[in-house]
Amino acid sequence: MNRDGAAKISCKGPKESLVRIGEPPVYWKSAEELQNGARPLGEFPGGLPGNSPSQQTEDTRRDFLAMMGFTFAAAGLAGCRAPVQNAVPLLTGSDEIVPGVSNFYATTCGGCPSACSLLVKQRDGRPIKIEGNDRSSLFGGTCATGQATVLSLYDGERLHGPLWKGQPVQWPVIDGQVRDALRAADKDKRPIVLLSGTITSPSTLHIIGEWKKRYPSFRHVVYDAVSLSAMRAANAASFGRAAIPHYLFDKARMIVGLEADFLGTWLSPVEFARQYASSRKPEGNFSTHVQFESGFSVTGSNADIRVPVAPSEMGAVALALLRRIGRYAGVTDVPDSTESFADSKKLDAIAEALWRHRGESLIVSGVQDLSVQMAVNALNSWLGNIGKTVDLARPSYQRAGDDAAMAELVEQMNRGEIHTLLLHGVNPAYDYAEPERFTQGLEKVALSISFSDRRDETSSRAHAICPDHHFLESWGDAEPVDSHFSLAQPLIAPLFNTRATAENLLAWLGIESGHHTFLRSFWRENIFPRQNERPDFESFWDRSLQDGVVVVPQKTAAPPVNAFHGDWKTAAHAIVNEPGRADDRYQLHFYESVALRDGRHANNPWLQELPDPISKVTWGNYAAVSPKLARKLGLSEGDVVSLKTEKGQMQIPVFLQPGQHEKSISVALGYGRKQVGKAGQDVGANAFPLRRQSTVNVTLEKTGRTVKLASTQRHFYMEGRPIILESTLKQVRMESAAAESGEALPSLWPEYPQGEHSWGLGIDLTACIGCSACVIACQAENNIPVVGKDQVQRIRAMHWIRVDRYYTGPEDCPASVHQPMMCQHCGHAPCETVCPVHATTTSSEGINQQVYNRCIGTRYCANNCPYKVRRFNWYNYTENAKFDFNMNSPLGRMVLNPDVVVRSRGVMEKCNLCVQRIQLAKNLALQGKRTLADGDIKTACQQACPTQAIVFGDLKDAHSRVAQLHRSQRQYKVLEELGTRPNVAYLKKIRNTTET
Amino acid sequence: MDLAGGGLKALLMGRRFLVVAVLALGLGGLLAGWELSRVGVHQGYAPAQPIAFPHKVHAGDNKIPCLYCHYAARTSRHAGIPPASVCMNCHTLLEKQTVEIEKLKEAVQEQRPIKWIKVHNLPDFVYFNHSQHVLSGVACQRCHGAVEQMDRVQQMSPLTMGWCLECHREHAHIATADFQRVMQDMTHRPVPVAGLDCTSCHY
């Protein structure tokens, strides 16, 4: 067993020279050694002579030093209050890194364009854990993907330096080549194009603006693999503003979703999840949520009413609502359309509820179709939601993809018109609907430069790869929502010889001052003037850097938002006259998987092994079909089928998904990467190429092959057991709110004396949306290994917290519930009595403690655990070539938490309530000569939870939040009747069926 | 009537042989047991350091407080070996020159990290936090012995779990017979309580 995850790992502290290509990394055995072994002596006060590492080293290091310097004072101010809130830690004397002490820095997530604000835990110079930034007015908590991005930092497949025509070179070479090419292009006015994903960074956009000025032939094309361009177009047509509105779910009492997985992957899930949960409090306001969707999404699984609808019928749904709302609003000439998908009574009820809550209702649609979006706009504006729950004045910049522009660019490329193509954050060779068309075009481009961090499907075809920093290595900023700014700062000096894209763009403009300097000046000129809280820029900057976020008043010169003037009639008729489809054909529905999203995270083993919140399948995608259809076609789980559209076909195993619309087949995007790295290579099948044509007429054929899906939950029904208790809003309201439950069942034994504290968890099943962020957070915090597809198939996944998902009701349209299940820390734990060697006992503070080095691995405890939450190390998962994931490489092990033992083969492990965090908090309290306060300690799962469904605390303190939850009238304990006396209480799942 | 093999005869000497055998086995067992119990215990370990740094001179004769150099012990789980710069704080000013001090200055000149040898090694699976103990008023000497009298640092304590527990039991307010009563008058001021829970050290 190995206490220091750090041990035997090359550490690259922020102040330490970079590992340059060919230079052996500095190895150190312990934090002490790190301190004087791995740090150059040059940076101590009184600047000892010598020590001048190579040029670019100096730069980065100075940046970091600078940042440290700047934030001295600020740290002093904010430091005393709550250290965890510091953007920059208190610095004692010479060294900002005390070995063994973690610092937290605010930064901005680069996992997806949602640009959530984060706090990152930095230990011994390494970022090892990502947490949500509670200072943010938009976000709180994180998503699973965000949690996992820290592992991507230590991905060995990242390029170690720039490549020119496949050969490693030094930056000046690249710079020279590029400058010449640009000059040439500029001379004969040939187009220079930056093809990027959505860029939320105002400073980078500013640089791009500079490029436009400098090179008249320069053009910026934004391409999102999964884009919302139809909505932008619709908004342009309806309100004169081509933007994505900022939705306010927390202000809505009636929410209708059309194929929009806004709690899972759509637009800004963390933000929406937070809003959504806050609008659904049984004690306060409780919105009603209706979801029309073809596949079973996380969002759908939380809806009060979920209506399975074929993708082709989404328009009809919008129209059906439009017609009814129209009647209320006095518009009568909405054309009729089919309503086969739901009985009209239900629709009437929904429409009635919408109208009753006009101004505080919200309809969102993720359908990439202009007419549907027009209809939705009409609905929202007739219901008076514009400006209330749909904010166009302060739009969201989180998706800016423009499909038309992209299509045109590809044509131009194929006509050989494009001279220089810069590719940033895009991978069209993999995720463009017509990949080969794109790659053909790419060959005709004179100079193509990719900023990708690795050799992927696209970058490997480009002339040059200028690998970008991981976002944890670089400066940056973001404006996810208009006037909501956030900053990003480096948590570690770049591991490899990479360079920030912004840095490149600046360099190639001839601006040598460096990205950090530019960023500061940009903020000084553009953002600092828009606020009046801070008189001088320095303090403004420091504060912003600490908080990570700053909200400023809106630009006075914001473009106006006109009243709705969209031509909804044409849209309506377009929907009505939409081509019908043959009945023997099926419709494909594509969705982003909660873990991999559009596939950019495919090489992240944590995410590959994260069970899908609904199907619980890991390591690969599948074609979800309804059990009814499966019976009709004689399909069973794992049968590989081939899906054919007019232009393409793919082979993929089927999964029987209750609640799937009978005519639709859902396939997750983002899988089947060909070039990404050993973890993600050829996992699943790539569905992007099937999106090119209408996905309405798809044929399905058996191939006869069968594969085994790696699922972590194999039985989906509760068998009538009281595991998840449900209730409706009505009932809860009827029961007297005063009623408090929670007295334990009688026991045969005398009460065991309790210690100073009694730790416990409270989990609100109403708030839990099943997003699984907690699973990855726990994995990152507790050094939980990845075991791979084969082991998952053998039911040996190691996650300490799993989110159980059960269906209730009919299989064609079941309701579903999520239940985070971790060790229940029983007061009378069955596992403890049977352990022959006292390897698991109850601590004086109520923790069911597992002592790895005492365990001899009889597995008796796991057998006797009614909750089956104990995990056994069937093999050595560390430094074992059979499990070649992050724990098998020194680089990958840098992510390990040095405060948690890395378990060896043959021992049992399980949730220990993040006892390392408890001990740390106690120690800090001791240092601060204060007592522990409620909320001082947050478990990893609790911190990550965007809906605050998980609450940790001291049950002995009657006023603590957790104690209140344990007294709540909704509280119950799973399998309490066994007399296990869990310290984890669940709050009943509440559905709001009152409205309809 | 004779039986095979002279060696066998010796073996079959009879009762006396039996007694001897039993005693031998007993003694052997005891010895083996003792040896096994010392496996992994390095009490008295005193490796030669790359620079023969005399704690006697610094902490003893010149009375430099432990925490001046090992400042991290206040805030971190690691006491920390001071960076060479801390040494230089004084040694840039001091005239005194010795071979050892030369080594130090050389190292600083050449940016060559000094590779000290760790003397006190706890097993990987136990979590020990210096600050917790320092702040609870445990004297450094309690575990490290009279370092200020050592020329070369030596591991004084066995660093076994039993040894830790001796002290923890002394200071434990947990799991003793009158536990209930103790809990009652235990104020919520953070009384440094030496834990006897497994998770005090193992997680």
Place this chain on the structure above:
Amino acid sequence: MPKNFLVATYSNAGRLLQAAHAMKEEKFRIYDVYAPYPIHHLDEAMEIHRSRLPWVTLLLGGAGLLIALLGQFYTVIWDWPMNVGGKPANATLAFIPITFELTVLIGGLATVAALFLRARLYPGKRERLIVEGVTNDTFALVLRKRDTSFDTARARQILEESGADLIEEKAAEL
């Protein structure tokens, strides 16, 4: 030093038994009988009293019981009480199985050890056979000629009457 014996050998137990009873009648003290299997009803003839070995079993079994009980009480309740599944420290019921096993183990081993000591059986002991085949198919009744008062003639007569196959006087160490 060798002693003098009067040895009668038989080829079956019946006659030997008869002879033994006759000897008892005549107040002869039978030194010992050697046989390939235990002959019942010989005890009274040889005035062998019931062995006291079972007391060893009782005493050491009791000792085992105490060791087990005290050991468990000491470790679980006194030395380091732990909260195991919220059960009270005093888990006497849980001690029963081990207590029982140790009682049996120590009691049983002690009894056998006692037998070996009492009967002077130990590895490497040279067997001393009064006549060939007493471990196979021969039965031997042995009288010790302690002094002149031993009426050899009478003894021989009785033995002959009992139909011994062979009667001989021999000096031997037994």
Place this chain on the structure above:
Amino acid sequence: MSASAMTTIATGVQTLHPPTWVEGNPSLHRITDDIARPLEGRPGKGWWICFGIAFAALLNLGGMVTYLIASGIGVWGLNNSVGWAFDITNFVFWVGIGHAGTLISAILLLFRQKWRTSINRSAEAMTIFAVMCAGLFPAIHMGRPWDAFFIFPYPNQRGPLWPNFRSPLVWDVFAISTYLTISLVFWYLGMIPDLATMRDRLKDRIGRIDKIRKSVFRILSLGWNGSHRTWARYEIVSLVLAGLATPLVLSVHSIVSMDFATSVIPGWHTTIFPPYFVAGAIYSGFGMVLTLLIITRQTMHLKRYITVEHLDKMAKVTMLTGMLVSYGYFSEFFSAWYSGNFYERFHFINRATGPYAWCFYLMVLCNVITPHVLWWKKMRRSVAALFVISILVNIGMWFERFVIIVVSLHRAFLPSGWGMFYPTAIDIGVLVGAFGLFFTCFLLFIRFLPMIAIWEIKGVTERAVHEVIVQEDEAKVAHA
């Protein structure tokens, strides 16, 4: 025993003939010869074939265990839902086998069952080898067998930190080791006079091998010289040991059953386990004794000593215990239904209808239906039939343990934790290997040690019994 008692036996003898436990009324010398022959002659082809197979299996076991310990428990089919399967199934199975021996030698001794004499030696040997096999599994099923010593309460430097005396696993350790020790002692004690016999047979033979064998026998026989004074004590001690071993044999499987009975898992958590496990153990034990004795009496030409009468008796015991086991099965289902406990009911429905139902029905066929064949005397006395039945019994009892362990675990309380167990090649290899170990030991035993208690046989041969009594009467008459 008093003379009056004697006469009753005498009359008994004269009026009705007791079953003859040795056929053909051989002389004492003949008995010695018959039983000693296999040890002194060269082993037959049959023995070599059996030994070859068994030894191959043993080697396979060695390989499997090495691989297991080198790479981790993951090489078995176990998973987080089913933490025990073949390993503990085999453990319980072998412990069960181990019960017949002590039962025959101890309990039947207390009940003065003379028919035990010709089978008890080999039955005890079987016990010891079976318990050895059993002991193997708890050791190798651990994730970290090299730390197994944590289980023993010895003063240590960890505090000291003691084992958890509440855990049935610790009880197991004590029960199994005690059982093994006492059985060994009992077995050895019973063998001492016969070892002496073997020693003395070798007296006049010359030749290196024989010399060595003789001196080995000499060491083992502790200088036994047939003294009746020793015999007297010897018999007392045998009785005492029998008295100790009887409750011991019952306790061992009761404790093993508590591994399950003390847990919370439906299908494990039941109070009927101790008696039901003991019955099952004896049932399977007699099954195995039958198998072995039928083989040996055929191959080693000992039909005269292991008679059809013996087989008949054993068949009766088998049938009786078989029916006890059946009762256990029935009452489990009954109490599940009667308790109204949801999980309990679900478990037993699942046992009979779930994915592992076939194991359940195989078990019922072998353990509930098969024994009733033995109502027919013909069957009880037909060697072939008994052989088949004994094999079926063993299969049935193995599956009983598999059903109890795996079926209970694979669908416990939370459906989210449900999962199937599929054995791997290693699982099966270890299972086979254990049989290899067992049969290798047994074959070596019948080759090198007297597999029938010579002195006890002599004690019960008709000639001995009869003549003693006749002479006794004459003696009395003479007196009167």
